[in-house]
Amino acid sequence: MNGEPIWVVGATRSGKTAFLVSQFRAWAQSGARSFGDLTRDSGRTLELRQSTPTQGAAAALPRPLMQPADASMPGVLVLTAIGDNRIDLLDRLTAATQSKVPLHSTTPLGFFQEEVMLFWSLLIQQLDLKAQFPIRLSPENEQALAAQLWQADLDRTIGQQAGTTEVRLVRRLLDLLQLAALAGIPLADIPVMLEQGLAGQGDQLPLPDADVGELLQRWQRWCLEGGLLTYGIIAELYWQYLLPNPTYQRHLAQRYQIVLADDVDEYPAIARTLFDVLLDAGATGLFTYNPDGAVRLGLGADPAYLAGLADRCRIETLSARSVPALGNDLGDAIVALVTDPIFFASLPESIQAIQTTSRAQLLRRTAEVIVDAVQTKQLQPRDIAVIAPGVDAIARYSLTEILTKHQIPVESLNDQRPLTSSPIIRALLTLLTLVYPGLGRLVDRDAVAEMLVVLSQQSAVSGQQSAVSSQRSAVSSQQAEPTQHSTLETQNSPLSFILHPSSFSIDPVRAGLLADYCFVPHPDRPRLLPATTFPRWDRLGYQASNAYQAIVQWIEAQQGQLEQRLIPNAVSLLDRAIQHFLFGGGSLPFEQLSALRQLIEAAQHYWEVDGRLRRSQRFDAPAYMTVSRFIQLLQSGTVTANPYPVRPIGPNSNAVLLANVFQYRSSRRAHRWQFWMDAGSPRWLSGVDSLFGAPLFLQGWSGRAWTAADMMDANERRLRRILLDLLGRTEERVYLCHSDLATNGQEQTGVLLSLVNAALPLDTVSLTAAL
Structure with a gap:
């Protein structure tokens, strides 16, 4: 395979991926030795319009009916920036090759991990x-274990530097290791680079x-002594030890003769080293x-360095976008208007502004426009994206609440919130504290009250749907006396999530009454007493009493099995609870099911690492100590990794997308309408989406100190790339959503304000929705 x-x-959306698919399909059909044999500067035979065959007959065939892959075909390595x-x-x-060609598809970091695992014996x-x-190690485990290892040094540093937090310091140190590894920089060079690049800025890393x-x-x-790997260590092992190994290079050349790499501007510097090795060995690529x-x-990618790979390739330039987009005609003009606000211009009708005084009014007004557009059949919910430099909890809740009230689903893209922000997760963790001994300090009455609500799904209690019991519940609800837990109904309570009373x-x-009178706090054995402990237990009602008693009996049964060593670990207990109280998760909304998957994956990984540490360090601590550390890890607000991507099906697949700028651009999606929330926010220019010290680890770094002018x-x-990319991903209209005041009451005078002033104000007369 010595082809060019x-x-x-x-x-953006100029047809690069379509060109890749079309070229590969033509190669697979023609049996050419290389991509260079397929097209030349004169007489290109491939048509881009044929490059998306997912609607053709091949895509419609069930996988078993397709022809099997030919083992004699050369190995093909397919790389993309992210898993989705x-x-x-x-x-x-x-679909393009009808499964006739063996493909190995992964991401750059995924490939490095697979290779290190596969050739671990060479590294040994x-x-x-x-x-x-x-x-x-998962990122959350990496953070916790590194903090334990460095505890003495961290305590000394934090004691000398006011305002420094342990979590932030540990994360920055680990990020430096990962950045250096992805850039192909030896670990020993990091101190020198920090001295040169952060001269006079020692407060950033004390x-x-x-x-x-x-x-x-x-x-x-x-x-390495414990056999534990992080992404940073994996990348360093790969580029420094495995890739230069002649034995490995021989195996690599035998396995892959073709490389298909999409969006290499998102790849780390060491990916170019991999490509050079493959091309030197005779492979071809696109x-x-x-x-x-x-x-x-800023997250490890080095696009300028990867661009140097073009010197080894034949360059194909796609000048025009393959689909209609606002960026075709307006991209350069909008960038010029933002960068030179003195120049005044009026924008076309495809760019409109939604302006209000307060942000609360802005959120409601934006939701009204979306509801009106969907209800008047102008477009489907899946054609709309709400994009912001940062999506806070207020915006997420407000938009989701209003839109779902009008039967418009909302998809929150890669929602990076702590697991404990979900009531279901908090309820399951509370359940662990009541089953395992020694965890009483991790639970309180509010947490118990929330657990009782979440775990009291009506269908979990047989025979509770009669009209008589419903009437008893209604009467007793009116007679229930207010207690100190009446605040549970306020927004500041752990129970301030959307509840449908008929579902619980x-x-x-x-x-709250049960937690007040039936919960017995204890540092070792917190307990739930029978419902009759409450003097006026008759006010609870038959349905609530039965549901409560079922929960108490289940907890007591698990405690008995735990004493008999019939519960291997907390992962098994969590699975039992999900099966018993949440019906296996099958009837839950997609967001809650995703949170459960995150919890189980995080727990499985945590106990796998704990087992390795117990064997390597030869200690046998009680099981409840591991459970305690796991609960505290999640309660600290740690954001666990997203579960393996699963696409929503049914009504949830036709949903309005809610995402921040980084998530939206990474997903490579496109929509007919885009709503740019908080257009006056300064975060459009100064938003942080890079790791600490990232500019110092680019191959093109000059070696001098990184200054405020360099940051500006x-x-x-970065803002120019954002504007061009977003405009290239919208087909019909952009709404600039701006409020004069931010959530904290400060006036918003961000860099996009010139766009808001030049855009056409939204015509309020056309709205028909009254919310």
């Missing part, structure tokens, strides 16, 4: 490691540069590149 590789360059894009591209390539020999299969290097090296040694992409710049056997008021220049170039 192809470098495809083009703007990987699934989409793999589906298109599989080269680094003289203990012969044990490695385990990859540790001597030498101590930073020593802490990171200690962490790396500890992980690489797509967006000069205005670079979404992951125990309402918040009864749950980087922010302006």
Whole structure:
């Protein structure tokens, strides 16, 4: 496979991925030896309109009826920036070739991890490691274990530097390790780079540069001795030890003769080293590149360095977008208007402004426009995206509440919130504290009351749907006396989530009464007493009393099995609780089901790592200590990794998308209408979506100190990429949603205010929805 590789360059939605699929399909059908044999500068035979065959007959065939992959075909490595894009591209390539070509699809970081795991024996020999299969640490486990290892140094630093938090300091240290590894920079060079790049800015990392290097090296040694791997350590092992290994290079060349890499502007620097090795070994490839992409710049990507790969390829430039988009005609004009606000211009009708005084009015007004558009059949919910530099809890709740009230689903894209923000997760963690001993300090009455409500699904209690019991519940609800837990109905309570009273056997008021009178706090054995302990237990009603008693009996049964060692670990207990109280999760909304999947995946990983540490360090602490650490980890607000991507089906697939700018651009989606929330916010220019010290780890870094002027220049170039990318992903209309005052009452004078002033104000007369 000595063919000439192809470098495809083009703007957002210019057809780069379609070109890749079309080229690969033509190669698979023709049996050509390389992509270079398929097209030349003169006489291109491929048509981009044929490059999306997902609606054709091949896509409609069931997978078993397709022809099996030919084992004699060369191996094909397919790379995409993130997992969601990987699934989409793999589906298109599989349909284009009717599954006749074996494909290995992954992301760059996923590929590095797979290779390190697969060739771990080579690394054992080269680094003289203990012969044990490695385990990859999740980010939340990485943070917790690193903090334990560095505890003494962290305490000393925090004591000397006011305002420094342990979580932030640990995260920055680990980010430095990952950035250096993805950039192909030795760990020993980090102190020198920090000294040069952060000169005079020591308050950003209040540790001597030498101590930073020593802490990171200690962490790396500890992980390798225990067979624990992080993304940073995996990347360093790959580029520094595995990729230069001649044995590995020989196996790599035998396995992959073709490389398909989409959006290489999102790849780390060491990915180019991988491509160079493959091309040197005789492989061919096709690489797509967006000069205005670079979404992951600051998170390890080095688009300028990857662009140098074009020197080894034949360049194909896609100048025009393959689909209609506002960016075709307005992109450069809008960027000019933002960067030169002195120049005044009026924008066309496709750019409109929604202006209010307060942000609360803005959220409501935006929801009204969406409801009106959907109800008047102008477009479907899936054609609408609400994009903001940062989606806070107030905006997410307000928009979701108003839209769902009008039967318009809302999809919150990769919602990065702590697991404990979900009432179901908090209820399950509270359940653990009541089953395992020694966890009484992690639970209180409010948490117990919330647990009783969440776990009292009516269908979990048999025979509770009669009209008589419903009438008793209604009467007793009116007679229930107010208690100190009457505040449970306020928005500041843990129970301030959307409840449908008919769906739960125990309402918040009864749950508060039960927690007041039947919950016995204890540091070792907190208990739930029988409902009759409440002097006026008759006011609870038959339905609530039965549901409460079922929960108490289940907890007592699990305690008995725990004493008999019939519960392997807390993961098994969580699974039992989900099956018993939540019916396996099958009837839950997609967001709640996703939260349960996150919890189970995080718990499984935590206990896997705990088992490895117990064996390697030879300690046998009680099981409840592990449960306690896990609960405290989640209660601290740690954001766990998203579960394996699953696409919504049914009504949820036709939903309004709610995302921040980074998430939206990463997802590569496009919509007919876009709503740019908080258009006057300064975060459009200065929003933080990069790791600490990221500019210092780019291959093009000058070696001088990173100054405020450099930061401003980087922010302006980032804003230009954002505007061009978003406009390239909208087909018909953009609404600039601006409120004069932010949530905190301050006036908003962000960089996009010139756009708001130049846009046409929304015509309020056309609205028909009255919310």
